[in-house]
Amino acid sequence: MKHTYLPLVLTSLLAAPALAQTTPAPAPAGQRPTGGTVTATSTALPAAPQGTGRLEGTVLDATTKKPVEYATVALLPANGEVPLDGTVADDRGRYQLKNLAPGAYRLQVTFIGYAAQTVAVTVTDGSTTVPAVALTSSTQKLGEVTVTGERPVVESKPDRLVYNAAQDATNRGGTAADVLRKAPMLSVDPDGNLQLNGSANVRVLINGKPSAVVSGDLAQALKQLPADQIKNVEVITSPSAKYDGEGSGGIVNIVLKENNLQGINGNVGLALGTRNSNGNLGLNARKGKLSLSSALNGWSFYAPGDQEVDRTDRTADGATIGYLRQRNDGFGFGGGGNGRIGLDYEPAPNHALSLAFNGSLFRNRFDVDIDNQYTSPTGEPLGSGQLGNYERETMQKFRTQSYDLTGTYTRTFGQGSRREWTVLAQHSRNRNYRFYDVDQFSRENANPDGTPDFQEFSPNTARNLETTIQTDYVLPIKEKQTLEFGGKLIKRTVESDYRVSRAKADGIFTEESALTNTYDYNQDVQAGYATYATPLGKNYTVRLGARVERTELQGNFQTQDKPFGLEFTNLLPNVALTRNLKQPGSTVRLSYSRRIQRPSIFYLNPYRNESDPRNISVGNQELKAEFTDNLELNWNTFVKSSVLNVTLYTRQTNNAIERVNNTEDDGRVVATYGNVARNQTYGLNLFGSFKPLPKWDISGNVSAYYVYLFSQELTNRGQRGKNSGVVYSANINSGYKFDKGLSLQFFGMLNSPRIQLQGKSSAWQMYSIGLRKELFKGKGDFTLNADNPFTRYVKLVNDFDNGFSDSRNTTFIYNRGVRAAFSYRFGKLENKPQRPKRSIRNDDQKAGEGGGQGQQ
Numbered sequence: 001m002k003h004t005y006l007p008l009v010l011t012s013l014l015a016a017p018a019l020a021q022t023t024p025a026p027a028p029a030g031q032r033p034t035g036g037t038v039t040a041t042s043t044a045l046p047a048a049p050q051g052t053g054r055l056e057g058t059v060l061d062a063t064t065k066k067p068v069e070y071a072t073v074a075l076l077p078a079n080g081e082v083p084l085d086g087t088v089a090d091d092r093g094r095y096q097l098k099n100l101a102p103g104a105y106r107l108q109v110t111f112i113g114y115a116a117q118t119v120a121v122t123v124t125d126g127s128t129t130v131p132a133v134a135l136t137s138s139t140q141k142l143g144e145v146t147v148t149g150e151r152p153v154v155e156s157k158p159d160r161l162v163y164n165a166a167q168d169a170t171n172r173g174g175t176a177a178d179v180l181r182k183a184p185m186l187s188v189d190p191d192g193n194l195q196l197n198g199s200a201n202v203r204v205l206i207n208g209k210p211s212a213v214v215s216g217d218l219a220q221a222l223k224q225l226p227a228d229q230i231k232n233v234e235v236i237t238s239p240s241a242k243y244d245g246e247g248s249g250g251i252v253n254i255v256l257k258e259n260n261l262q263g264i265n266g267n268v269g270l271a272l273g274t275r276n277s278n279g280n281l282g283l284n285a286r287k288g289k290l291s292l293s294s295a296l297n298g299w300s301f302y303a304p305g306d307q308e309v310d311r312t313d314r315t316a317d318g319a320t321i322g323y324l325r326q327r328n329d330g331f332g333f334g335g336g337g338n339g340r341i342g343l344d345y346e347p348a349p350n351h352a353l354s355l356a357f358n359g360s361l362f363r364n365r366f367d368v369d370i371d372n373q374y375t376s377p378t379g380e381p382l383g384s385g386q387l388g389n390y391e392r393e394t395m396q397k398f399r400t401q402s403y404d405l406t407g408t409y410t411r412t413f414g415q416g417s418r419r420e421w422t423v424l425a426q427h428s429r430n431r432n433y434r435f436y437d438v439d440q441f442s443r444e445n446a447n448p449d450g451t452p453d454f455q456e457f458s459p460n461t462a463r464n465l466e467t468t469i470q471t472d473y474v475l476p477i478k479e480k481q482t483l484e485f486g487g488k489l490i491k492r493t494v495e496s497d498y499r500v501s502r503a504k505a506d507g508i509f510t511e512e513s514a515l516t517n518t519y520d521y522n523q524d525v526q527a528g529y530a531t532y533a534t535p536l537g538k539n540y541t542v543r544l545g546a547r548v549e550r551t552e553l554q555g556n557f558q559t560q561d562k563p564f565g566l567e568f569t570n571l572l573p574n575v576a577l578t579r580n581l582k583q584p585g586s587t588v589r590l591s592y593s594r595r596i597q598r599p600s601i602f603y604l605n606p607y608r609n610e611s612d613p614r615n616i617s618v619g620n621q622e623l624k625a626e627f628t629d630n631l632e633l634n635w636n637t638f639v640k641s642s643v644l645n646v647t648l649y650t651r652q653t654n655n656a657i658e659r660v661n662n663t664e665d666d667g668r669v670v671a672t673y674g675n676v677a678r679n680q681t682y683g684l685n686l687f688g689s690f691k692p693l694p695k696w697d698i699s700g701n702v703s704a705y706y707v708y709l710f711s712q713e714l715t716n717r718g719q720r721g722k723n724s725g726v727v728y729s730a731n732i733n734s735g736y737k738f739d740k741g742l743s744l745q746f747f748g749m750l751n752s753p754r755i756q757l758q759g760k761s762s763a764w765q766m767y768s769i770g771l772r773k774e775l776f777k778g779k780g781d782f783t784l785n786a787d788n789p790f791t792r793y794v795k796l797v798n799d800f801d802n803g804f805s806d807s808r809n810t811t812f813i814y815n816r817g818v819r820a821a822f823s824y825r826f827g828k829l830e831n832k833p834q835r836p837k838r839s840i841r842n843d844d845q846k847a848g849e850g851g852g853q854g855q856q
Contacts, residue, residue, distance in 0.1 A: 051101030053123035057130030067093025071111040078104040176225035238591040241545025241574040265827020273819025276301040300335030311807035334364025359403040389443040400432035418476040436611040455503035485530040494521040498607035518558040545574040586637035599623040642690035653679040663804035676711040704728040741774030759800030780824040787817040
């Protein structure tokens with residue numbers, strides 16, 4: 001059964017209205033009471049008899065035997081209905097009442113979607129463990145389909161915001177990029193660049209684990225994952241020290257759909273659209289101690305698009321050298337698929353084993369015609385041969401294959417115990433192949449026979465292997481104190497083999513030795529962490545933590561005798577102080593963390609891509625890690641069915657990795673990356689969710705921040721090395737549920753220009769609408785979606801000025817889309833409890849900003 005998480009609930013306590021109080025009992029430290037609504041009145045609770053007794057226990061679902069999170073527990077006298085004390089269970093269904101006088105009482109346990117339970121208890125001078133209270137669902141069954149309350153589209157939890165993608169009809173038939181655009185605090189532009197609270201330094205996990213699927217070009221990876229496979233998206237801005245150095249922005253965890261139903265069950269889906277299409281199949285089997293889950297999907301996309309480049313090149317004293325005018329007309333198409341299979345086995349009640357495999361492949365091709373004109377200030381053609389005025393036919397291909405193999409062992413220590421030990425191991429492999437082929441025709445000196453006067457092709461193969469071993473231990477200390485500690489070993493091996501061949505006068509292709517090489521890069525990380533959480537009095541909770549990470553780097557070019565290496569050890573502290581306010585579920589949290597972010601192959605790959613000789617991209621193999629200090633103040637509150645979350649934050653990144661555009665003597669611009677900047681950001685994020693009507697929900701997010709970028713190194717080289725400005729974004733997501741299984745969903749967003757070190761990108765907007773109809777008594781649904789129906793293209797303008805070149809790049813991205821999606825769920829609908837899973841989180845690498853330069 002699905003729990004119903006309505007903000008600030010506790011409405012089940014309406015059955016006991018006398019529980020209303022001026023100062024409600026606070027939730028356990030760091031937890032959100034979502035089981036009902038407590039109404040503030042002038043009625044005061046009678047004083048509960050004081051003593052040394054203590055009650056503790058667990059609240060479970062009677063059918064699934066799983067914990068009921070945040071259930072409300074009220075202590076009643078043996079004869080009477082006026083509560084003497086109360087509390088809210090934590091996220092594992094545990095509760096505790098202290099300082100009670102010995103005697104006979106009753107416990108009343110309630111939660112939305114369940115029938116209330118009242119049990120007799122006897123308090124002694126010591127600690128009394130109450131047998132698990134099993135709540136029975138109050139929902140009704142229609143045939144084989146269970147009608148339950150649905151989660152809201154967005155939930156606010158103590159340490160994260162959760163976007164329940166499965167509840168949003170506009171996601172049907174889309175991709176992961178479409179889903180992430182709608183999650184709180186996130187922004188994904190039409191090129192696929194992801195930001196969290198203004199930071200592109202975001203670590204993306206899948207089911208709580210790093211994945212080879214997203215280890216390289218994130219924009220391409222998000223196209224590979226169908227939206228129909230995504231259950232929810234968790235946005236974590238202030239992770240604890242048990243996470244790796246997860247970046248200045250935070251963590252985005254994509255949780256895929258998993259079915260915990262007994263027997264054999266699954267789902268099938270098909271979506272056809274004008275921009276992309278996909279089909280997916282999920283099949284699950286569970287019997288006794290063994291369960292098997294699997295999913296398979298395939299997809300394709302179509303991407304027409306045009307680009308315009310207008311650039312002015314200057315000398316150091318500002319004199320104009322030449323003007324570049326370039327017009328590109330292209331069309332892209334591609335597709336791929338991925339599959340995953342998982343096996344879970346519980347040989348004994350306190351032991352669990354799991355094994356999972358996830359594999360993915362992706363192919364695309366872009367054909368681009370380039371019209372290039374480079375002229376002097378007086379209009380005369382400049383350059384010759386490859387750098388002259390030409391028409392160029394370019395074909396680019398990209399292929400990638402990746403897989404993850406993960407094994408986990410979990411040891412628990414009895415029902416209700418918080419003590420837990422896990423051991424995890426994972427091996428990942430990502431291999432990608434990029435290729436371009438060029439035929440160039442001169443505008444002034446074309447060959448009479450119409451043959452190309454310049455030809456070039458270039459293959460690049462890059463491989464990334466990663467092996468991780470991790471162990472974590474959770475040790476409860478006394479009542480609500482918890483100590484967590486663990487260690488991790490990560491071994492990464494990266495290889496890039498890149499080659500460039502050009503045709504000579506005789507038509508025979510010969511490799512260009514200056515542009516051909518093999519690069520090897522090894523990175524070993526050893527890490528250990530410890531976190532300690534404890535309440536401070538009745539309303540405060542503090543969490544202290546620290547990680548120690550040692551990094552060993554070594555890189556080598558095959559044709560060079562000078563390998564480079566680097567070793568460093570870093571202490572990464574983390575602290576969070578949370579105060580529970582009088583309003584149930586309302587908290588204020590102040591947190592500080594220091595993080596490390598190492599560059600991934602996206603930034604390191606030294607492959608020099610000259611498919612467009614006037615606009616070149618190349619990685620920087622000598623990049624070092626960047627460090628970020630984060631300070632965040634968060635206020636979270638619930639009023640009836642409404643949620644409000646306000647976050648103030650500041651962060652400073654030293655040694656920041658930023659994109660740099662260098663102008664060479666012959667007028668070519670080379671885009672690369674360097675540890676060249678200091679990045680300071682001061683921001684505010686507002687998120688709200690409410691229900692104007694029982695069937696109508698609205699959620700929205702507004703974010704604004706001021707960013708200051710400065711690079712002394714670029715300034716010393718005579719380039720533009722400073723930029724600043726205010727960036728803002730806003731989105732709204734609204735849904736209405738009609739009768740007879742019909743629902744309507746709308747999503748819209750707008751973004752201001754983004755500030756870059758040497759320029760800025762333009763503002764952009766997106767919107768979508770979806771109509772969903774349930775079929776076959778809730779087992780299936782049919783959805784019609786329209787994306788940007790009144791706007792054919794998104795126009796993205798990127799301006800940069802490095803002091804020697806002033807450029808405007810305008811890209812027209814086709815984004816109007818219509819798609820129809822059908823899905824059907826089959827199998828026996830009977831829930832089976834499943835142990836929560838631990839997972840590996842390799843969050844330390846800075847991943848690529850999809851759609852940008854430098855990815856090879």
